[in-house]
Amino acid sequence: xxxxxxxxxxxxxxxxxxxxxxxxxxxxxxxxxxxxxxxxxxxxxxxxxxxxxxxxxxxxxxxxxxxxxxxxxxxxxxxxxxxxxxxxxxxxxxxxxxxxxxxxxxxxxxxxxxxxxxxxxxxxxxxxxxxxxxxxxxxxxxxxxxxxxxxxxxxxxxxxxxxxxxxxxxxxxxxxxxxxxxxxxxxxxxxxxxxxxxxxxxxxxxxxxxxxxxxxxxxxxxxxxxxxxxxxxxxxxxxxxxxxxxxxxxxxxxxxxxxxxxxxxxxxxxxxxxxxxxxxxxxxxxxxxxxxxxxxxxxxxxxxxxxxxxxxxxxxxxxxxxxxxxxxxxxxxxxxxxxxxxxxxxxxxxxxxxxxxxxxxxxxxxxxxxxxxxxxxxxxxxxxxxxxxxxxxxxxxxxxxxxxxxxxxxxxxxxxxxxxxxxxxxxxxx
Numbered sequence: 001x002x003x004x005x006x007x008x009x010x011x012x013x014x015x016x017x018x019x020x021x022x023x024x025x026x027x028x029x030x031x032x033x034x035x036x037x038x039x040x041x042x043x044x045x046x047x048x049x050x051x052x053x054x055x056x057x058x059x060x061x062x063x064x065x066x067x068x069x070x071x072x073x074x075x076x077x078x079x080x081x082x083x084x085x086x087x088x089x090x091x092x093x094x095x096x097x098x099x100x101x102x103x104x105x106x107x108x109x110x111x112x113x114x115x116x117x118x119x120x121x122x123x124x125x126x127x128x129x130x131x132x133x134x135x136x137x138x139x140x141x142x143x144x145x146x147x148x149x150x151x152x153x154x155x156x157x158x159x160x161x162x163x164x165x166x167x168x169x170x171x172x173x174x175x176x177x178x179x180x181x182x183x184x185x186x187x188x189x190x191x192x193x194x195x196x197x198x199x200x201x202x203x204x205x206x207x208x209x210x211x212x213x214x215x216x217x218x219x220x221x222x223x224x225x226x227x228x229x230x231x232x233x234x235x236x237x238x239x240x241x242x243x244x245x246x247x248x249x250x251x252x253x254x255x256x257x258x259x260x261x262x263x264x265x266x267x268x269x270x271x272x273x274x275x276x277x278x279x280x281x282x283x284x285x286x287x288x289x290x291x292x293x294x295x296x297x298x299x300x301x302x303x304x305x306x307x308x309x310x311x312x313x314x315x316x317x318x319x320x321x322x323x324x325x326x327x328x329x330x331x332x333x334x335x336x337x338x339x340x341x342x343x344x345x346x347x348x349x350x351x352x353x354x355x356x357x358x359x360x361x362x363x364x365x366x367x368x369x370x371x372x373x374x375x376x377x378x379x380x381x382x383x384x385x386x387x388x389x390x391x392x393x394x395x396x397x398x399x400x401x402x403x404x405x406x407x408x409x410x411x412x413x414x415x416x417x418x419x420x421x422x423x424x425x426x427x428x429x430x
Contacts, residue, residue: 094116254287
């Protein structure tokens with residue numbers, strides 16, 4: 001079989017973010033994926049694997065592969081068991097398509113990554129994405145109960161199962177979630193579901209920079225209480241101005257439950273908030289609209305709208321949860337001495353922060369370096385989620401190699417000895 005037989009139209013990829021190919025193939029079945037990988041592996045070709053391409057600026061120091069394997073046309077629901085609250089979907093299904101289908105059954109996949117209209121479930125799983133509601137629902141790896149994966153030689157394996165209570169041995173799903181497509185091509189994902197919340201709201205607490213310690217004390221008190229927010233996201237003044245027209249630090253406290261429980265928690269926040277904080281509540285409809293806007297604040301490789309002399313970058317930071325205050329304060333200090341535009345937010349319940357940088361290349365790169373140095377002093381980790389290819393050659397996307405990196409290398413050699421899949425896309429050039 002010739003690879004061109006499964007090419008499904010012309011997909012033009014900008015070279016700005018690398019991870020491109022001499023040609024593009026768009027399979028519509030698992031059998032076609034197998035044939036493509038088997039042929040490429042035998043011929044020694046290198047393959048870049050992607051969904052719709054939102055994450056092409058995430059990792060990789062190889063500009064062009066022999067082939068781009070796009071799973072954008074390999075989409076749809078394979079199986080939905082309403083009673084067991086599980087769904088199996090193909091990787092090219094967008095998050096919006098998946099949630100739209102499940103909404104008809106009053107169910108949802110409990111994940112809120114960026115760009116849901118564009119991002120595919122396969123890409124989200126491969127990158128282990130998450131959003132502000134990670135506090136309540138977890139990251140991508142927390143909802144997957146089974147996968148079908150095509151190895152580079154065309155063989156297919158199944159990990160996990162199709163029922164939630166599956167405790168047989170090592171959870172092989174975790175091996176592929178977050179591996180950036182370097183170990184195999186995910187052809188099916190089985191996930192556990194949740195019922196749609198009966199009621200939701202968003203409480204906003206805005207406070208001046210010089211009273212931030214009061215908000216920190218409130219956060220500690222909230223986390224020690226019986227209150228269970230879906231998100232506890234701190235937003236810096238620059239981003240708060242764009243989202244809410246409030247140039248102050250703003251805490252986004254989302255509640256999702258039955259209405260009575262939500263109202264009780266809103267009242268608790270109102271009774272315990274810092275005196276200096278301005279409080280406002282968004283209704284269910286208003287909060288949904290807010291999160292829709294929040295989901296598109298990070299740049300992605302499909303949206304190139306910055307001036308020619310500017311670049312965009314997104315830095316993901318993992319730290320202890322209360323250190324989010326320190327990180328956003330460091331962002332404020334860096335903003336004073338650099339020409340880069342800095343928007344930032346961080347989860348006070350899970351410790352994952354994002355800093356979005358826009359500006360001249362030198363300002364962006366120097367700010368990233370300073371930010372990384374600061375995070376190291378906090379024993380945190382940084383990953384650059386979005387950056388043009390030419391800058392990725394100068395700045396390592398990934399944090400320092402972990403002590404167990406040799407395990408990554410060993411697994412890669414075992415399952416993809418010819419480096420057929422996403423070569424040099426992951427940590428340490430795997």
